[in-house]
Amino acid sequence: MAFKPIATTRSATGILTAKLAVWWLLASEVVIFGGVLASYIMHRIGHPEWANYASHTNTMFGAINTMILLTSSLSAVLAHRAAELKDGKQAANLLLATVGGGAAFLCVKSIEWTGEINHGFTITANGFWSFYYTAAGIHGLHVIAGMILMIWVSMSARKNEELHRVELVGIYWHFVDLVWIFLFPLLYIAK
């Protein structure tokens, strides 16, 4: 029998409890990132001079990172697909590819930030740069958290165990991608 009396596979609401927890987490993330982005937008509208500061952000770095995250979302959803087909090994490999995308994203970000900080655009420079580092920094922490989770999930997936977790960590990763989809135009395109 496939029945396992543990919380992760229990379903009291018609939806897997673990998945419900992930969606609840994301609901709270909507408020966190939504709050930061909403604050940024209202300040940006109230401070026309921020357009000058925003002109210093490097669109190329932002664009490369957007491509990386979109592509990592593809590997995450393909990992979910492999898990649904009960191919744990393939799912694990695709999750690790996604982790690679996250690592590439962080590498680009570190190069970008190093250049900006060296030029004096630090988190305390002015309101724009405060928002820039705060929003992208919180997002970066979520990228790191997602990478750790995916490595952990890939270890059990490789043994064809707990394959449902591949979808759960994937949903989280797509959300991280989703936040960047909005951060990119806000910080790099609207100048």
Next chain:
Amino acid sequence: MADAHHAAHDDHGHGEHHVHPQSHYVKVWGALMVLFFISVLGPMIGIKIVTLITAFGIAIVKASMVVKYFMHLDVEKRIVHYFLAISLAFMFLFFFAVAPDVMNHEGRNWKNVAAQHAVEAGLAAGDGHGGHGGGHEGGEAPAHEAGEAPAHEGGEH
């Protein structure tokens, strides 16, 4: 990919559904990349409204595609839609409650002096290239140029 097409019984919470072929997701990714390039090219036309549409309009389209095709929210239980909607509602409530005070620096009985100074100093400093000898990303921190608009723009209310 014969196995890719067979319907799989899903014991993960959203009933019985179809496992999409790999090409389905690659196509979605391709569409996302095309939209991404349009959003990067949009500002090059130099028309503000076009930039806004290609930047934020496309961001919304891309986000909805990720939510639908990658996160599969469309086949999720309705309860998930409800609490995500509640979260979004709180976000908008926050925005519309606070925005009038943040976006304006002067009201009938109040004035945000610090914010006004920050705007004036920032605009007077130009694009940040003038005073510190730099090209793109060159130069020093714009803090002093901006009049260091102190974090606490509470001003005098």
